[in-house]
Amino acid sequence: MIRFEGVTKRYGDADSGSADGGSPGEGGGDPGSVAVDNLTLEAPTGQITVLVGPSGCGKTTTLRMVNRMVTPTSGTISVDGRDTASMDVAELRRGMGYVIQHAGLFPHRTVVDNVMTVPRLLGVDKRQARSRAMELIERVGLDPAMARRYPAQLSGGQQQRVGVARALAADPPVMLMDEPFSAVDPVVREQLQNEFLRLQSELGKTILFVTHDIDEAVKLGDQVAVLRVGGVLAQLASPAKLLADPVDDFVAGFVGRDRGYRALSFAAAPELSLTDEPTVRLRATGEQVRAIGSPWVLAVGDAGEPVGWVRAAAVDHEVTRDLLHRGGTVASTAGSLRALLDAALSSPSGRGVVADDDGRLVGTITAAEVVPAIEARRSATTAGELPEGASTR
Amino acid sequence: MTWALDHLSEILTRAGQHAWLAGLPLVLGLVIALPLGWLASRTSWLRASLLTTTGLLYTIPSLALFILLPSILGTKILDPVNVIVAMTIYTVALLTRTVADGLSSVDPSTRQAAIAMGYGGFARFRAVDLPLAVPVIAAGLRVAAVSNVSIVSVASLIGISQLGYFLTDGYARSFPTEVWVGIIACLLLALVFDLVIQVVSRALTPWTRAVAA
Amino acid sequence: MSPATIWAWFTDPAQWSGADGIPNRLAEHLAYTAITLLIGLVIAIPLGAWVGHTGRLRWLITGANAMRAVPSLGLLFAVSMFVGPLIQSDLAFVIPSIVVLVLLAVPPLLSGVYAGIESVDPAARDAARGMGMTGWQVLTRVELPCALPLSLSGLRSATLQVIATATIAASVSLGGLGRYLIDGLASRDYVQMVCGSILVAALALVADLLLAAVERYAVSPGISGRSVGVARSRSSRTGEGSRPDPSGATRSTSPASTAT
Structure with a gap:
């Protein structure tokens, strides 16, 4: 657990924090300016706490105070009960993974040597450090053949994966991540985010994560801390709570549009009665399709998995993959209300496809059938009962 | 101080000679280095070979060059032309790289825009690339000027009149x-050379001040 | 004077033995150069590393660069006249010359090391500190290796400058290859001057090519591979400001990082 107690960072007056070479990050400009103002916050063990806010809100400064890249002006920060100010600074930092925006890989070292850095600093012998590094390189989704390349030979996304592997190398309980995915393109970013969540579900690190992107915050965070300019904590809440109930105009504005709809991501789909959907197999004949008597017919694969809708009138000989409509999404029975509603809205037949965990078709549901479930949830929420642990990803 | 005042006219005469021996090669060198640098900035294999060759020329110590040139040029050893040629060689060696760097430093999007507007070949070089490269070229010219002034004084060892x-x-x-x-x-x-180059460079690049202000 | 006279000079056995012989002059020249560079490196590496690492006393670099405008011949004579009379031995010629040569070697070495460290990607430096490297470890494991290309550029500049100026130093009675030039001038022995010049030029070329080879071998391929282009454009951009190009000595700009 990382705990901030009344932490303030003021730049300009007798500042020792940035004197040892670190850039103060945002908000460190004019003398005497307050970057972080009396922040009290807890990042629980094994969870992802996201610090989010506009530039100048002191989120990077907050992060960098944890490993003392920036020295707080007042207040204490403790990690698992130990005051960081009392610890040896090198020891403190070696015990925390640190990932930054542009990865900051060492250009003169190969990928595997980069990943080995902290274990080697800690005195782990070379062979052991190397085998651990190779394991991590694969774990973050890189081809082991990349290990001998230099950072300059990697794409931005690959560099960022190496950055994550390097931070994990000494298996630190705590990870500090400063906008690690914001310098890559949106498609790669989403991949990295998903793999990061998968990795975290395996590793269960205590993570402090800085981003300026509220969507990323809501997607990744177990809890989200919204900071306003001047380093004041505006709201600390679960993503669902944040979307459903922003404390003030600033948070509401920052959380942005569509938050009602987006909040449904965090509402687990209740037990709804699904409609049985008549299906055809791929390669079914035109007569078989039209025998069902519906303008849109759902086709399934050999394992019973939905593969797409086919327009009955369009089938001449048999159902081929070319004929399938690709627009519809498939919701999982373990999914969220948002996924259910989206499946219904995106389906050409108006019937949203629902599959079980193994991907087999369970049934369909219309938007009109989802809405009552949303209404039911709203009344539960206004009664002050947000279903705990209902968060689904 | 009194010695300097007593010999003021002699100092000024020699300073004039010195300025000529160091300054003329600066102009000649720039004129030669511009097309070379332009070539080097366009093709990578030309860049490699041109910069290596000019770089090697720069390694020849000045006194050696002053002495070797007469036998190559067929001039007399006391002929100031040797110094002019030697200094021009050094200037070209220095400036070719600078010109190439300067032209390469032009923002690619600016260059793309110029191409899209229909500037081609030489017209683009003259109207877009060269003006934008002026600050970098001027910086190289300043280094060359200071270097030339220092090296020319070595020519006094072989009896050529200057400071x-x-x-x-x-x-x-x-x-x-x-x-x-x-x-x-x-x-x-x-210092005078340096100031002159700075003034000219500023006059040629009014937009750099607009950005600063 | 024809190539034949030059050939005759070089093949004369008298040139290959004794104190005036080519081997001895070459050895002297190399010795001065090596001593000077060694002293220069001992001064410039710690100083440049310290200024680059801490960012303090940057004016030292500017000051050293400004010193490059002092004509080396003038410096040589001034120091010889000042220091020479204080020394009562054969070293009376050597010490002032070495002092001047060191003064000339330090600025390119210093700005090479400094510019190299300054050009290290701030993200790499930040990551190094963030993962718990001490200041010394950041310097030795990240900054100095990354600074190697520009440092070696500085070393090449300095080497050429020292070889050239050691030649001139023959005029204050230093040994070395410069003797052929200065003595030849005094006795109007033009053949000797030309042959001496060829030797000096050849030495400078060989030294530069050797250092280029060292650079290739010593610099991590991760830096020389693609980042060379980056470092180059970066240094040319800083050249726009008041700071002279780090590799641009007044006397000698080395061909710098050879094109790959």
Whole structure:
């Protein structure tokens, strides 16, 4: 657990924090300016706490105070009960993974040597450090053949994966991540985010994560801390709570549009009665399709998995993959209300496809059938009962 | 100080000679380096070979070059042309790289825009690339100017008249004042060159001040 | 004077033995150069590393660069006249010359090391500190290796400058290859001057090519591979400001990092 107690960072007056070479990050400009103002916050063990806010809100400064890249002006920060100010600074930092925006890989070292850095600093012998590094390189989704390349030979996304592997190398309980995915393109970013969540579900690190992107915050965070300019904590809440109930105009504005709809991501789909959907197999004949008597017919694969809708009138000989409509999404029975509603809205037949965990078709549901479930949830929420642990990803 | 005042006219004459020997090669060198640098900035294999060749020319020590040139050019050893040619070689060696770097430093999007507007080949070089490269080229020219002023003084060892004369003469006569006068005069001349280049560069690039302001 | 006379000079056995012989002059020249560079490196590496690492006393670099405008011949004579009389031995010629040569070697070495460290990607430096490297470890494991290309550029500049100026130093009675030039001049022995010049030029070329080879071998391929282009454009951009190009000595700009 990382705990901030009344932490303030003021730049300009007798500042020792940035004197040892670190850039103060945002908000460190004019003398005497307050970057972080009396922040009290807890990042629980094994969870992802996201610090989010506009530039100048002191989120990077907050992060960098944890490993003392920036020295707080007042207040204490403790990690698992130990005051960081009392610890040896090198020891403190070696015990925390640190990932930054542009990865900051060492250009003169190969990928595997980069990943080995902290274990080697800690005195782990070379062979052991190397085998651990190779394991991590694969774990973050890189081809082991990349290990001998230099950072300059990697794409931005690959560099960022190496950055994550390097931070994990000494298996630190705590990870500090400063906008690690914001310098890559949106498609790669989403991949990295998903793999990061998968990795975290395996590793269960205590993570402090800085981003300026509220969507990323809501997607990744177990809890989200919204900071306003001047380093004041505006709201600390679960993503669902944040979307459903922003404390003030600033948070509401920052959380942005569509938050009602987006909040449904965090509402687990209740037990709804699904409609049985008549299906055809791929390669079914035109007569078989039209025998069902519906303008849109759902086709399934050999394992019973939905593969797409086919327009009955369009089938001449048999159902081929070319004929399938690709627009519809498939919701999982373990999914969220948002996924259910989206499946219904995106389906050409108006019937949203629902599959079980193994991907087999369970049934369909219309938007009109989802809405009552949303209404039911709203009344539960206004009664002050947000279903705990209902968060689904 | 009194020695300098007593010899003021001689100092000025030699300073004029020094300025000529260091300044003319600066102009000649720039004229030669512009097309070379332009070529180097366009093709990578030309860049490699041109910069390696000019770089090797720069390794030849000045005194050696002053002495070798007469037998290559067929001039007399005391002919100032040797110094002009030697200094031009050094200037070209320095500036080819700078011009190439300067032209390469032009923002690719600016260059793309120029191409899209229909600027081609030489017209684009003259209207877009070259003006934008002026600050980098001027920086290289300043280094070359200071370097030239210093190297020209070495020519006094082979008896060519310029400010370096005060250095050799002062040393031969064990008269430190004269040596110091020579050094200070060289420094002042280098300063003048530097200022002139800066002023010209600023006049040519009014937009850089607009950004700063 | 024809190539034949030059050939005759080089093949004369008298040139290959004794104190005036080519081997001895070459050895002297190399010795001065090596001593000077060694002293220069001992001064410039710690100083440049310290200024680059801490960012303090940056004016030292500017000051050293400004010193490059002092004509080396003038400096040589001034120091010889000042220091020479204080020394009562054969070293009376050598010490002032070495002092001047060191003064000339330090600025390119210093700005090479400094510019190299300054050009290290701030993200790499930040990551190094963030993962718990001490200041010394950041310097030795990240900054100095990354600074190697520009440092070696500085070393090449300095080497050429020292070889050239050691030649001139023959005029204050230093040994070395410069003797052929200065003595030849005094006795109007033009053949000797030309042959001496060829030797000096050849030495400078060989030294530069050797250092280029060292650079290739010593610099991590991760830096020389693609980042060379980056470092180059970066240094040319800083050249726009008041700071002279780090590799641009007044006397000698080395061909710098050879094109790959």
